Amino acid sequence: MSVASSVLIPYASYLRVYEPLTAFPEPERTHWARYARLPRTPGAQEELRRSLADLLPTPPVPVPVHESGEAFVARLDGVVVICPWRTRLRGWLALQELAGQFPEPVLDAMLPPVVRVQVESDYERWLSRNPDARPWIRTAVWHVPLRWFALFGDEDREYEPGERPSGAGADGEGAAGATTAVGATTAADAATAPGAGADGAGRAPVLRYRTTMAQARRRLARALRALRESIDEGPMTEGLIEVGRWLEEFHPRALVELDFGGLVHAVPEEWLAADRSAAQLAEGIAALRAGDGERASDAYGRLAERWRTVRDLRFAN
Secondary structure, three states: OOOOOOOOOOOOEEEEEHHHHHHHOOHHHHHHHHHHHHOOOOOHHHHHHHHHHHOOOOOOOOOOOOOOOOOEEEEEEEEEEEEOHHHHHHHHHHHHHHHHOHHHHHHHHHHHHHHHHHHHHHHHHHHHHHHOOOOOOOEEEEOOOOOHHOOOOOEEEEEEEOOHHHEEEEEEEOOHHHOOOEEEEOOOOOOOOOOOOOOOOOEEOOOEEEHHHHHHHHHHHHHHHHHHHHOOHHHHHHHHHHHHHHHHOOOOOOOOEEEOOHHOOOOOOHHHHHHHHHHHHHHOOOHOOOOOOOHHHHHHHHHHHHHHHHHHHOOOO
């Protein structure tokens, strides 16, 4: 195995939507039905490793030539639900965001202008044929956007401590035993969890939230109502509106997942075990609805400060 394929790749978090097979048209539905029956499906680290490997050639390949036929697979109340990777589409979208994050000389060194022009041209042609395309996965680096927590309750939280190498027992159960309050399970969780390694290699902790699409939409609507009735339009309100529009694109019986992903490698395990970000945001929203602006501001301020310390790690040696 090459270095590019074996290294753990932090530090991203993910917001994913898993849809039932009935949401997909044929022949895609048949493809995913067969895919879901595979004994093992690749996980998030494998997806990232493949993307990293594409950046090693000269010139790099920032967007795959062909769309991925891979997906994450879960079950919601016994029903198979699918979250397609759509790596090519997400690569195009990521490149659009990249342009505003680096100075032109740095961007040119990372991705030569001729490569970026070709990629943009390919995307424009593809989008003209697929105007309604949208990703099933959203990614954030070095943090979890606070607006994502508005979709979940503390009861949706799943935390699994890491396992020490060579089978040394860590507290808690392994990934294969995970079950959520909404009845969502992933058959291959032990294989697909971030940091999962070969036998004896240990496993990183897992922290994620899972809920039904109906619950996620209800919580988002309540949060938006509280914000609009209490404060002026701002970044949080705009962010919730944008996430809500994205969720409306999916099947009403879908599963929504917030996965801390590679962030588990960036913070101490004690920090993960103590994290109750969804509950803190819900506390702030409840205070707004009750007309207690001071308590709402305090709850949000504590949550924002907690995540500011994580984002600051991006600039640490």
